[in-house]
């Protein structure tokens with residue numbers, strides 16, 4: 001169980017994380033996810049601040065996630081080590097790896113600077129696609 005969680009989760013989480021970034025500006029491609037973020041958090045900036053706070057709160061190694069819960073509602077969570085939201089019956093939309101190896105070479109111990117820079121390269125088109133898929137699973 002532990003080995004599968006650590007290794008299988010590590011593969012899944014990293015694929016999800018790397019596929020969730022883009023070198024082109026995708027902010028106008030968030031589609032229905034944009035509307036859902038505004039509905040849930042008030043505005044995209046408010047979502048960012050809550051997401052940043054959660055990502056900063058991860059003690060040691062783990063991830064912060066934007067997920068869809070069983071009721072189709074957006075929910076920000078964190079997971080430790082290589083755990084995934086799937087085991088909590090949450091559908092992943094977006095994630096940031098906050099293991100120190102993800103940012104130390106560029107940002108040293110400044111996780112907050114890394115989170116800010118990651119937010120500039122989020123692939124919103126991809127996140128929206130995940131969001132729509134999550135909604136299909138919930139209905």
Ligand SMILES: [Fe+2]
Nearest residue numbers: 097099101102
């Ligand atoms: Fe990583």
